[in-house]
Amino acid sequence: MAIAPVAYGSSLARGQIRATDTPDLxxxxxxxxxxxxxxxxxxxxxxxxxxxxxQGREMAKCVVSNLQICYPLPGxxxxxxxxxxxxxxxxxxxxxxxxxxxxxRLRVQVQPLELPMLTTIxxxxxxxxxxxxxxxxxxxxxxxxxxxxxxxxxxxGKTKNGGGDVETRELLQGGVMLGFTKDGVAQQLCxxxxxxxxxxxxxxxxxxxxxxxxxxHKAEVRSQPxxxxxxxLNIPDVLDGPELQDILEIHFQKPTRGGGEVEAVxxxxxxxxxxxxxxxxxx
Amino acid sequence: xxxxxxxxxxxLKEEWPDEVMKDEQNQKLxxxxxxxxxxxxxxxxKHKAELQETTRNSQIHEDIPETKIKFTALENPxxxxxxxxxxxxxxxxxxxxxxxxxxxxxxxxxxxxVAQKVIRMESHHVQIQGVKVKVMAKPVxxxxxxxxQVHVEVSKMKINVTExxxxxxxxxxxxxxxxxFSKSRNGGGEVECVxxxxQARxxxxxxxxxxxxxxxxxxxxxxxxxxxxxxxVMVAPYTETHLEKFQVFSGVSKNTVLLIGLEDxxxxxxxxxxxxxxxHFQREKNGGGEVEVVxxxxRQPHIVYFEE
Numbered sequence: 001m002a003i004a005p006v007a008y009g010s011s012l013a014r015g016q017i018r019a020t021d022t023p024d025l026x027x028x029x030x031x032x033x034x035x036x037x038x039x040x041x042x043x044x045x046x047x048x049x050x051x052x053x054x055q056g057r058e059m060a061k062c063v064v065s066n067l068q069i070c071y072p073l074p075g076x077x078x079x080x081x082x083x084x085x086x087x088x089x090x091x092x093x094x095x096x097x098x099x100x101x102x103x104x105r106l107r108v109q110v111q112p113l114e115l116p117m118l119t120t121i122x123x124x125x126x127x128x129x130x131x132x133x134x135x136x137x138x139x140x141x142x143x144x145x146x147x148x149x150x151x152x153x154x155x156x157g158k159t160k161n162g163g164g165d166v167e168t169r170e171l172l173q174g175g176v177m178l179g180f181t182k183d184g185v186a187q188q189l190c191x192x193x194x195x196x197x198x199x200x201x202x203x204x205x206x207x208x209x210x211x212x213x214x215x216x217h218k219a220e221v222r223s224q225p226x227x228x229x230x231x232x233l234n235i236p237d238v239l240d241g242p243e244l245q246d247i248l249e250i251h252f253q254k255p256t257r258g259g260g261e262v263e264a265v266x267x268x269x270x271x272x273x274x275x276x277x278x279x280x281x282x283x
Numbered sequence: 284x285x286x287x288x289x290x291x292x293x294x295l296k297e298e299w300p301d302e303v304m305k306d307e308q309n310q311k312l313x314x315x316x317x318x319x320x321x322x323x324x325x326x327x328x329k330h331k332a333e334l335q336e337t338t339r340n341s342q343i344h345e346d347i348p349e350t351k352i353k354f355t356a357l358e359n360p361x362x363x364x365x366x367x368x369x370x371x372x373x374x375x376x377x378x379x380x381x382x383x384x385x386x387x388x389x390x391x392x393x394x395x396x397v398a399q400k401v402i403r404m405e406s407h408h409v410q411i412q413g414v415k416v417k418v419m420a421k422p423v424x425x426x427x428x429x430x431x432q433v434h435v436e437v438s439k440m441k442i443n444v445t446e447x448x449x450x451x452x453x454x455x456x457x458x459x460x461x462x463x464f465s466k467s468r469n470g471g472g473e474v475e476c477v478x479x480x481x482q483a484r485x486x487x488x489x490x491x492x493x494x495x496x497x498x499x500x501x502x503x504x505x506x507x508x509x510x511x512x513x514x515x516v517m518v519a520p521y522t523e524t525h526l527e528k529f530q531v532f533s534g535v536s537k538n539t540v541l542l543i544g545l546e547d548x549x550x551x552x553x554x555x556x557x558x559x560x561x562x563h564f565q566r567e568k569n570g571g572g573e574v575e576v577v578x579x580x581x582r583q584p585h586i587v588y589f590e591e
Contacts, residue, residue, distance in 0.1 A: 042337075042427060045532040047379055047589035049391050049423075049539040051576040054380070054586040062345050063590055066374040066432075069352065072366045072439065074493065081354055116371050116437045116522075118347050123375075125341035125429060125531060127334065172530045173430070212341060214431050214529030221371070221435055221522055226352060266357050273366055275358045281351035 042212075043135065043174025062121075069115050069278040076270040078232040078244070079113070080252050080262060085227035087260030088112075091252065092230055099251045101239070106247075111231040114223040115278060122218035128179070131168070131211040132186045135175040138204055145171050148199065152176055155197045156208075162188050162195075177211055186210070226278070228263070237270035244269070341429045341531050343377050367493065368436040377428040378588035379534040386546030388557070388579035389423065389587065390564055391539040397572035398538045404570050411548060411559040418544045418560075425534030425589055432527040439493045440475070441521035442500060444486045447507065448514050453481050456509075463507045464488050470498045470505070487521055496520075534589055538575070549581050556581065 073079065082088045091097075092112055099106040134152060141148065149169050156163035156178055168179035180186055189195075189208045197206045232248065239247060245267045252259040268274045296303045360366045383389055392398045401407070401420045409416050444460070451459065457479045464471045472495030479486040490496060499505055504515040548556055557577040564571035578587060 042531045042533045044535040045428070045430075045591060046537045047425060047428075047534040047539075047591060048536070049381070049389050049576065049578070049587055049589050051578065052378065052588040052590065053578060054588070061378050061380070061588060062343055062347075063376045063378060064347055064350065064373050065376070066372070067350055067352070068372050070358070070365065070370045072360065072369065072493070073357075079354060115352060116369055116435060116520075117350070117352075118371060118373065118433055118435060120346050121375060121433065122344045123342065123429070123431065123526065123529075125338050125529070127338075170528055172528055173532070174530075212338065212529075212531045214429070214526045216524060216526050218344075219433065219435065219524040221437065221520075221524070224349070224352075226354075229354060264354065266354070268357070273360055275360045275365060276354060277356045277358055278352045279355045281353045 042133075043172070045173070064118075065280075067280040069117075071113075071115060071276045071278065073231075073268045073274045073276050074233070075268055075272045076233070076235045076237060077268050078235060078248055079229060079264075079266045079276055080232060080248060081229045081264045082252070082259075083228070083261040083263050087258075088228050088230050090258040090260075093258065097232075097251070097257070099247060101247055104238070106236055106238070108235050109233045111233060113226040113229045113231050115226060116221045117224040118219060119222045120218060120220040122216075124215050124217060125212040126215055128186070128211045128213040129183060130181075130186050131177055131179040131213055132189050132208050133172075133175050133177055133211040134206055134208055136205060136207045137176065137199075141199060143200060149176065151199050152178065152197065155195075156189065162192055235267075235270070241267055241269050337427050337531060341427060343375065343429065347375075367440045368438050371435040371437070372432060374430065374432050376430040376591055378590045379425050379428040381423065381425060381587050381589055383578065383580040383585045383587055385549070385580050385582065385584055386543065388418075388542040388545060388560055388577060389539055390542060390560060390577045391575040392564075392571070393538070393573035393575055395537045397570075398540050400570055401540050401564065407542075407563070407569065409560060409563045411556055412551065414548075416544060416548065418542045421541045421543060423536035423539055423541045423589075425536055427531050427533050429529070429531050431529040433524065434527060435522060435524045438521040438523075439496055441487055441489045442496050443519045443521045444488060444505070445484065445517045445519070447479075447484045447486060447516050448509070449481060449484060450509055453479060456481065457486075459507065459509055460486055460488065464490075464499075464505070470502070471495065472498075536589065539589070542579075545579060545581065551581060553579055553581050 080091075082091070092110060095109060095111075097108050097110050099108060134156075137148070143151070149171060153166045153169055155161055157166050162185075163180070164185035165181040166178055167181045168177070170177045190210050193208060195206050195208060196203045235244065245265050248267070249262050249265045251257060252265075253262050266276065292303075381389075390401075392401070402422055405420060407418045407420060409418050444464075447456065447460070450456075457477050460477050460479060461474045463469070464477075465474050473491040475489040475491045477486055477488055499518055500520055503517060505518050507514045507516045542560065545556065556579050560579065561574050561577045563569050564577075565574050578585065
């Protein structure tokens with residue numbers, strides 16, 4: 001007859017069983033692992049349907065805003081913007097312009113203005129090993145962005161709090177991202193999940209969860225002309241700012257010189273440097 | 284045989300009652316733990332699926348529509364670095380897709396309170412071309428989207444050079460590159476440094492002065508002199524792009540309401556039905572208010588996009 005082996009079969013010999021032979025598993029009464037959170041929190045953003053319906057692949061499925069381009073202008077240069085892009089085109093037909101100023105002539109170079117524009121973007125997200133999202137930060141805290149980031153970095157930078165050296169930090173809508181130098185810190189913090197953190201005079205319960213970071217796969221940048229503007233370069237240093245501005249405006253308004261109605265003239269005097277800031281036209 | 288087991292167990296119980304009891308307790312614990320492990324594995328699978336879903340929704344592969352730009356201001360550069368690059372930055376927010384099923388409609392109200400009231404009222408009786416239709420109002424459940432900033436720096440001091448022939452040892456080729464790109468008669472200028480990758484057949488040339496890069500980039504290629512021969516190498520702008528403030532967000536619809544119960548209207552014209560719904564919900568006495576847009580799906584589902 002077959003006897004099925006029983007758990008304590010090896011110690012069946014009478015008198016050989018001791019209390020310590022049978023393992024005590026009572027300590028495993030507690031849940032095996034801390035309960036996994038149902039969904040790591042992401043901030044809510046209110047969205048609205050405005051009538052955008054998919055019809056083939058016509059409309060862009062993303063919205064681009066806050067566009068800003070900073071273009072360095074060297075000393076002895078100017079930016080001239082015309083009302084009519086055709087005037088700009090005409091002015092550009094001549095690479096060099098001779099500007100009459102009382103007794104003498106200024107020789108300047110004229111160039112089209114081209115700015116880099118993002119034309120294609122491909123981005124995906126992946127769970128980060130080193131970054132966490134801190135959420136639950138109460139609204140109405142009287143802390144500046146810098147102060148808030150500092151306080152969070154101080155708290156989560158301490159190993160005694162379960163943290164470590166902070167490498168990156170960013171204020172996001174509805175939370176703060178912290179990135180740690182060492183591996184494992186992020187996981188440790190996410191596992192604990194809840195922390196009471198001093199922010200100013202009070203302490204607040206904050207939540208730490210995994211952060212999905214963005215990965216850039218492709219970003220195509222193309223040069224886009226600014227049709228109404230021209231760059232004037234290598235302006236000799238003979239006139240001061242306001243005078244030069246007037247002279248340029250007069251010159252470029254003359255139809256005989258191929259010019260026309262000037263919307264604006266911005267001058268960078270010799271020896272100085274400036275950034276010309278451009279933004280979206282209908283913003 | 285089973286009875287032998289029972290006999291043995293009985294005997295053991297009599298001999299060592301405490302041990303047997305402890306063992307039975309342990310066995311119960313083991314069973315409990317096994318159940319918990321199965322439960323946790325299920326939960327883990329669920330989380331994996333949720334993560335996959337979120338990451339799937341957190342992608343963008345888009346052509347960005349052309350934007351017209353205008354001059355806004357003149358500023359002082361804060362550092363030299365700002366002066367060595369043309370910098371571009373923008374905010375990109377994905378539009379969140381939603382599949383509107385057959386027999387459903389979406390209605391967006393100007394005011395959030397109106398939308399919430401319509402949802403609270405639940406059922407609405409709408410007259411559509413002489414037919415009284417019972418329509419249920421529900422909140423819209425939206426997926427997640429992503430938002431981030433893109434920062435691009437186009438260098439005024441550096442250029443990318445490619446298709447460099449692999450004819451010389453590394454150090455010599457670096458010298459040839461420096462010599463060729465210094466020749467002002469070809470549009471070049473004084474070279475600050477050359478980073479040459481022989482295997483990739485490419486290099487990054489940094490010039491001492493701003494303006495040289497622009498000049499060279501007016502053309503697609505540039506002459507590289509190697510001994511008596513002249514090769515045309517390709518030149519392109521040196522660009523660095525990075526993302527900032529990347530964030531996955533969960534869409535929540537406050538002003539847009541889902542209407543269901545239009546299945547019987549499948550033979551009607553969508554625009555007509557939309558008009559009737561619009562008129563009904565414009566009226567305060569119907570619990571409505573100012574309507575921004577209405578869209579319905581009658582014969583096939585439509586994919587629509589929610590935006591900020």
